[in-house]
Amino acid sequence: MELDVSGAKIFYEIPILGGIPITETLVNTWLVMAVIVGLCIFLTRGMAVRPTGKRQIVAEYLVKTATNFVEGNMGKQFSGYVPFISAIFVLSALCSLSSLLGLYAPTSDLSTLLGWALLVFVLITYTKVKTNGVGGYFVGYTKPIAVLTPFNIISEIATPVSMAFRHFGNIASGSVITALVYAALTLANHALFGLLPGVLGEVLGTIPFLAVGLPAVLSVYFDLFSSCLQAFIFCMLTMMYIASAASED
Numbered sequence: 001m002e003l004d005v006s007g008a009k010i011f012y013e014i015p016i017l018g019g020i021p022i023t024e025t026l027v028n029t030w031l032v033m034a035v036i037v038g039l040c041i042f043l044t045r046g047m048a049v050r051p052t053g054k055r056q057i058v059a060e061y062l063v064k065t066a067t068n069f070v071e072g073n074m075g076k077q078f079s080g081y082v083p084f085i086s087a088i089f090v091l092s093a094l095c096s097l098s099s100l101l102g103l104y105a106p107t108s109d110l111s112t113l114l115g116w117a118l119l120v121f122v123l124i125t126y127t128k129v130k131t132n133g134v135g136g137y138f139v140g141y142t143k144p145i146a147v148l149t150p151f152n153i154i155s156e157i158a159t160p161v162s163m164a165f166r167h168f169g170n171i172a173s174g175s176v177i178t179a180l181v182y183a184a185l186t187l188a189n190h191a192l193f194g195l196l197p198g199v200l201g202e203v204l205g206t207i208p209f210l211a212v213g214l215p216a217v218l219s220v221y222f223d224l225f226s227s228c229l230q231a232f233i234f235c236m237l238t239m240m241y242i243a244s245a246a247s248e249d
Contacts, residue, residue: 009104025109032094032106036087073236074243081242084123088116089235096171096227107171107230110164117160120238124159127245163237170230174222 009024043059051057066086071079092107099105106112129137141152 023109024104025106025112028098028103029095029106029112031103032091032098035094036090070239073239078239078243078246081239085235085239088238089231092116092167092231092234093228096230097223099175100223105171105175107167107227108175110168113164113168114160116234117164120163120241121160123238124241124245127242131246159241163234167230167234170226174226178222 010021043055043062045055046053047056047059051060063082067079067082070082070085074081095106095112097105099108125137128140132140141149141156143152
């Protein structure tokens with residue numbers, strides 16, 4: 001089975017579309033999106049004006065929490081971004097948490113995060129043009145003085161790049177660190193119990209006693225806490241950049 005540049009497996013290539021690869025990243029992302037759609041349908045089925053079931057109460061609580069989160073950081077005038085910010089957060093968190101099921105986390109693929117960051121960049125640019133007009137948008141690159149124009153352009157381009165690499169680096173590094181710690185403990189286990197004489201040392205050296213516990217603790221941090229934290233940071237940066245773009249003049 002072939003691999004793409006990110007290390008994800010390529011399951012199939014569509015010849016009629018120029019050989020576009022269907023990678024493990026795409027398949028797992030579709031699975032996560034299917035789970036999200038299924039949860040939305042389950043929570044919103046049979047809703048009433050006055051909530052009587054637990055599902056509707058949970059659904060309304062989630063919507064209220066997301067609304068307060070967006071409006072609290074961006075202002076009520078940006079309430080239209082609630083669905084987008086919520087979708088990005090849930091998709092990012094569940095994509096990262098899919099590694100707990102032994103799947104290849106789509107957020108470990110830089111192309112996924114670059115796609116999200118470029119989408120955010122388009123929204124930022126749209127907000128700036130909407131606020132200041134096309135002329136005002138280009139004039140903004142010359143502020144505070146015209147000599148800084150090249151640096152302002154570089155700064156603008158660096159926004160999606162930094163967002164993508166920040167998210168990717170934290171998720172990918174967690175997987176690498178956990179794997180390295182597990183491998184090191186396995187080697188230490190083999191070296192320690194290999195000191196025992198005869199067959200006893202050979203048998204006990206193959207059982208990874210030292211690798212029990214610590215990798216699991218690291219997995220709790222990197223797969224649970226860090227996954228949700230990185231999704232939160234990505235959404236916070238998105239809201240900050242869009243709100244800042246709307247306030248520029």
